[in-house]
Amino acid sequence: MVQGSFELSNNSSIEIKGKSFDLNSFKGLNDILQKLTHENKTKNISVIGNFNTELQLNSIFSKANEIDEALSLLQHITRTIEKSSIKFISHVNGVVRGPALELVLSCNYIKADIDTFLDFTYTSEGIIPFFGSIQRIIKMLDYKKTLQILLTNEKLKFEEANSLKIINNEISKNIDKKKPFWDQDFTNTFIYFNSKIHSTYKNKKPAYNAILSIIFESSICEYNVGMSIEKRWAKWLILKSLIKK
């Protein structure tokens, strides 16, 4: 598997290289982002390269006492992209999955080719998005569609992603301003999805429980609190799999 890395060219683009990413790759990306935001010379950054990626879970989350730090770094990266005054534009095509998908989701604009495929396969692999993307997807779409996408491991083709305005559409800088959403429909939606997941997986797939709980618990919370809830459940999931091993 080709080791993943990030490369900054001409202060105008970040290239995603390789397929499989460990913590060091992200430390490298974080350094690049700190430099860019510190220098504040650039207006736009393109994110290009290979988007069909995965996390080296074993190396990133091998020690229980380092999980918090690792998760914080991952969330910090996407938050930096999202909040920066620099406009991040990702140019995607083909399969977009894993950590690259999460980076892309935090960009201000996703410019996508017609062959683009957003692959939300997380839960079936026993994981959840680790970079805080659930709050983002909720904001871009809504909690119902987010539940559906993440619990059914959807692969959004270009047409659907386009019609949902995830791609080829400016993502508002006001993404943080999230409205609470607890109403009758919320109750019914949770009864439906809880029971679907409970009956289908019989509590044997914690990633699904984590997704449900994150979306449930963050429902009335501000965006950054939602991020923190995501982090706690991510840690719970990772600890569970560490114990299993």
Added chain:
Amino acid sequence: MTEAYIYDAIRTPRGKGKNTGSLHQITPIKLASKTLKKLKERNNLDTKLIDDVVLGCVHPVNEQGSDIARVAVLDADYDQSVPGTQIDRFCASGLEACNIAAAQVMSGQSDLTIGGGVESMSRVPMGSAGGAWMTDPSVAFKTYFVPQGISADLLASKYNYSRDDVDLYAVNSQKKANEAWEKKYFKNSIISIYDQNGDLMLNHDELIRKETTMQSLASLEPSFSKIGKHSGLDEIALMKYPENNNINHVHHAGNSSGIVDGAAAVLIGNKEIGKKLNLKPRAKIKAFSSIGTEPTIMLTGPEHASEKVFKRAKMNQKDIDLFEVNEAFAAVVLRYLEALDISEDKVNVNGGSIAMGHPLGATGSMLLGTLLDELERRDLNTGLITLCVGAGMGTATIIERV
């Protein structure tokens, strides 16, 4: 211990819980305050003497929110010194409110109290209060949450109640309720509801379908089959009850409790206050109990709550002349009859929620009033009211005429 006496019990008629229902235009606060007003008028109450008003309400949100009991007290022009508190024990809230009101008297901390309840299901629909039990995945999974319709079908499946069994029960409930209305058995408790112009909104339980037959019920589709199968709820119930091979969906709109709007109030006090106000005690609250039971099947609470209250009162089912067992679903009552080995002619003798509807927060106090009226009409002595309760609970109260 001080004795707690029932001095009066009244209720609104039950209006269809839909936007076409006759009480839909009446807000829940008005349902509650009109009931309290009527209780005051009927008994010529000096409201300064009321120590507390306890009202059950299962969806205390939006216009039913923010302590509807206290707001109803103010809206009913009671003295401002009368406090009010809203409680929730799901479907038994109305009975629990009376139990709490009685407990205040029994403990000597109050002289005169009102227990009751209110629910406008057409305006604040079932489920609008949300709640972790049904929505928070971590809780729903742990407790094997299923909605009560699935529990009712699970109960019928576990105890082999067929579609005919539950339908027959429902046909009888309609018949008995209709007859009770025709013979004016409810007249002592029912208060008519008028609007602000004095125009009549409703003076009878409008859900009753006297034409109900086994044939007419046979054509109704089960209400919970689709959600049971489609969203995995049946499977969850079977995970908890693997000895059952499947869920037989027997409940439908005709043999489940109807969705309605209504309110009720019961005046409770010690002996001295009755004398002071020149009120005649009608019965005393002998004992009451609530209990928790297995939450997935959920609806078996009445038998266990009854056993518990029998112990407390040092009585058994043979000492009870009449029972009111809330007809949340037909299978609930069938199970109760079987578990306690009681003859059907002592239970729900004037029909129940299948025919007349179940305004969640109010039903318990309505049943108390209905039972008391019937004990008096038949000149019998002792009665028991019990309701199954969400999340697996039951509440039961024994009353004794004096």
